[in-house]
Amino acid sequence: MKTAAIVPEEQHFILSTLSPGPVQKRLALAVVLCLLVVFALITAGPLAGVHPGRVEAFVPAYAAAMFTCDSITAILLYAQFSILRSRATLVIASGYLFTALILIPFVLVFPAVFVPGNLMGGTQSTSWIWCFWHAGFPMFVIGYALLKETDSSKQFWRGTVAAPIALSVALTGAVVSAAAILCIAGEALLPRVTDSSLHFGSLWPYFIGTPVALSAATALIVLWGRRRSMLDLWLMVVICLYLIEVPLSYYPNPNRFSLAWYTVRVIGFISSGLVLIVLLYEIRTLYSRLLGAVLAQRREREARLMTGDAVAATIAHEVKQPLTAMVTTADAGLRFLDRSMPNLDKAKEAFKRIVSDGHRAGEVVEGIRANFRNDVRARTALDVNELIREALALERGDLQKHRISVQAEPNQQLPEVQGNRVQLQQVLLNLIANAIDAMATKDEPRVLSVKSEAHEGGSVVVSVADTGTGIHSQDVDRIFNPLFTTKSYGMGMGLSICRAIIEAHDGRLWVAPNTPQGALFRFTLPANNSASASA
Amino acid sequence: MRKSVTDGPPGFIIAVVDDDQRILESLEILLESADYAVRPFASANALFQSGCLAEVDCLISDIGMPLMDGFELIRVVRAERPELPIILITGRSGMLDRLSPIGTDHYRLFKKPFKAQDLLTAVNEALRKPHRRASPL
Numbered sequence: 001m002k003t004a005a006i007v008p009e010e011q012h013f014i015l016s017t018l019s020p021g022p023v024q025k026r027l028a029l030a031v032v033l034c035l036l037v038v039f040a041l042i043t044a045g046p047l048a049g050v051h052p053g054r055v056e057a058f059v060p061a062y063a064a065a066m067f068t069c070d071s072i073t074a075i076l077l078y079a080q081f082s083i084l085r086s087r088a089t090l091v092i093a094s095g096y097l098f099t100a101l102i103l104i105p106f107v108l109v110f111p112a113v114f115v116p117g118n119l120m121g122g123t124q125s126t127s128w129i130w131c132f133w134h135a136g137f138p139m140f141v142i143g144y145a146l147l148k149e150t151d152s153s154k155q156f157w158r159g160t161v162a163a164p165i166a167l168s169v170a171l172t173g174a175v176v177s178a179a180a181i182l183c184i185a186g187e188a189l190l191p192r193v194t195d196s197s198l199h200f201g202s203l204w205p206y207f208i209g210t211p212v213a214l215s216a217a218t219a220l221i222v223l224w225g226r227r228r229s230m231l232d233l234w235l236m237v238v239i240c241l242y243l244i245e246v247p248l249s250y251y252p253n254p255n256r257f258s259l260a261w262y263t264v265r266v267i268g269f270i271s272s273g274l275v276l277i278v279l280l281y282e283i284r285t286l287y288s289r290l291l292g293a294v295l296a297q298r299r300e301r302e303a304r305l306m307t308g309d310a311v312a313a314t315i316a317h318e319v320k321q322p323l324t325a326m327v328t329t330a331d332a333g334l335r336f337l338d339r340s341m342p343n344l345d346k347a348k349e350a351f352k353r354i355v356s357d358g359h360r361a362g363e364v365v366e367g368i369r370a371n372f373r374n375d376v377r378a379r380t381a382l383d384v385n386e387l388i389r390e391a392l393a394l395e396r397g398d399l400q401k402h403r404i405s406v407q408a409e410p411n412q413q414l415p416e417v418q419g420n421r422v423q424l425q426q427v428l429l430n431l432i433a434n435a436i437d438a439m440a441t442k443d444e445p446r447v448l449s450v451k452s453e454a455h456e457g458g459s460v461v462v463s464v465a466d467t468g469t470g471i472h473s474q475d476v477d478r479i480f481n482p483l484f485t486t487k488s489y490g491m492g493m494g495l496s497i498c499r500a501i502i503e504a505h506d507g508r509l510w511v512a513p514n515t516p517q518g519a520l521f522r523f524t525l526p527a528n529n530s531a532s533a534s535a
Numbered sequence: 536m537r538k539s540v541t542d543g544p545p546g547f548i549i550a551v552v553d554d555d556q557r558i559l560e561s562l563e564i565l566l567e568s569a570d571y572a573v574r575p576f577a578s579a580n581a582l583f584q585s586g587c588l589a590e591v592d593c594l595i596s597d598i599g600m601p602l603m604d605g606f607e608l609i610r611v612v613r614a615e616r617p618e619l620p621i622i623l624i625t626g627r628s629g630m631l632d633r634l635s636p637i638g639t640d641h642y643r644l645f646k647k648p649f650k651a652q653d654l655l656t657a658v659n660e661a662l663r664k665p666h667r668r669a670s671p672l
Contacts, residue, residue, distance in 0.1 A: 317626055320647050320648060321555050321557060321626060321647070323647075324561070324647040324648040324649070325555070325558050325560065325561035326561070327561075327648045328558070328561035328565050328649075328651050328654075329564055329565070331565060331568075332561070332564040332568040335565075335569065336568050346564070346567070349564070350568075353560065353564065360557070
């Protein structure tokens with residue numbers, strides 16, 4: 001139950017759910033355009049006349065490289081499934097296993113690789129396996145795209161991971177075996193798409209090209225409407241490459257070992273490596289976020305040790321002393337009453353002392369509060385806009401990392417406030433850090449707006465608004481409570497301390513929903529009247 | 536009746552050292568309720584300057600005190616009265632770790648807030664022991 005509850009919230013931070021930035025999108029487009037240019041150069045351009053020779057080692061080398069790439073990709077995706085438990089990830093992992101496994105029959109039936117003529121199957125086998133391969137993978141992509149949109153409660157696998165992975169490997173193996181048997185043993189039954197071991201026949205576009213193109217086009221359309229993550233983006237690029245491969249296999253000349261044929265292999269290899277590169281890139285990102293999270297956790301722990309624990313220890317000690325005295329005196333009073341000749345005077349003295357101890361204990365508690373409230377020594381006249389600038393500068397790294405745009409709207413006629421610089425800085429940093437956390441898990445737009453205003457009543461109002469996940473209505477009353485947190489790490493001391501600090505400055509801190517989405521935190525601070533009067 | 540076993544026989548003198556006036560007064564009245572004579576001191580130095588260390592039968596001391604803490608106090612007292620029963624009280628559980636090096640055999644330790652009855656029982660037991668023996672530190 002615990003894992004199931006954690007997974008859907010955590011998934012925003014992990015691997016295949018990272019959303020692509022504009023650079024990523026441009027890069028993906030560039031890859032596709034670049035290959036379209038290659039396509040044009042080869043079919044119609046100056047390269048059309050180039051006729052390379054047959055390189056015997058090419059096919060086994062190509063198959064081995066592809067097999068390695070696709071296997072690693074499949075393993076990484078299975079590993080992701082074991083963490084994320086997303087059925088969609090399982091399907092796309094199976095897809096990569098499929099492309100890896102189908103390379104085995106492909107290289108075995110390829111004419112004249114291991115022996116002159118055909119090691120297995122016949123003239124048609126290679127093309128048909130290629131067809132199953134290239135029409136099959138888009139099917140997995142379609143499955144992936146459809147599954148990732150389904151109801152999230154069903155989407156996540158809750159059982160053990162070994163069973164679904166084993167099942168997926170077995171099923172994929174069975175599908176590949178069935179396709180291989182059909183293409184090898186049933187070769188005679190298949191339409192004749194290849195004229196010779198080198199030349200594709202006139203039926204090739206209809207029986208091989210069309211199913212592959214249709215399958216890939218469907219996958220592209222299905223994925224286009226559901227694209228969210230970096231994985232989606234690069235899968236679309238892969239499918240585009242599949243689409244380019246189809247015509248390039250037949251035009252300008254339908255021969256194996258032509259320039260176009262070699263190019264198709266290279267494109268195939270690129271498409272096989274793309275997702276692997278993306279996964280490795282995502283692992284790097286994840287790793288850096290992990291480091292960031294560990295550091296943030298440590299920072300919060302230290303802050304908590306300095307504030308929460310210190311305050312708690314002080315209060316505990318200050319309360320324990322009078323309590324001990326009261327309990328002890330009460331016991332003494334009871335003992336005086338319990339005597340055979342009760343000593344009423346002594347008992348009365350004891351109870352009077354308890355009463356005065358009780359009052360003094362109350363004063364102690366009030367004193368702690370007052371101490372926190374009026375730490376006058378550390379209070380200076382502050383420019384709130386300056387504080388905001390500093391806080392934004394301190395959080396710049398995190399803001400950039402999460403591609404959050406900042407709208408700062410400082411009021412230039414803002415009066416100064418009297419306050420503790422470190423404490424107020426802490427409040428701003430806390431609110432900004434919360435805003436970043438709330439937006440890190442959301443699609444764009446991610447906008448942090450920090451505004452300062454001067455109110456006529458002689459107060460300064462600072463608002464920190466985000467476009468993040470917002471705050472559930474049932475949580476609005478609780479978020480300022482100590483120990484309340486929606487985060488997977490942290491103690492939830494942040495907002496309660498923020499509120500304590502603001503209230504100690506005779507201000508108020510509250511939260512409202514931001515429109516159209518997100519949360520809007522506002523706090524007021526009384527303007528420094530003496531400073532504004534003298535200015 | 537009404538004199539429980541924990542009530543000390545009259546005549547025993549208990550010294551109490553605590554920098555917190557409230558605790559000091561409460562211990563004073565508690566020990567009085569058990570018919571002990573009490574000598575309250577707000578600091579270790581006050582105890583030594585009073586010169587009454589020689590006459591007390593038991594010492595109750597706080598651990599966490601400014602200037603001279605409970606541990607330092609024990610060292611000085613032990614030089615003069617190695618056999619004197621000592622009861623320590625503390626408000627901080629962290630203090631307990633520091634006790635192990637000197638051993639708890641010859642000290643009873645109470646964490647605040649403690650049960651008054653337990654403290655009185657400990658005082659009574661300490662006084663009934665043949666405490667004239669030399670107590671190694």
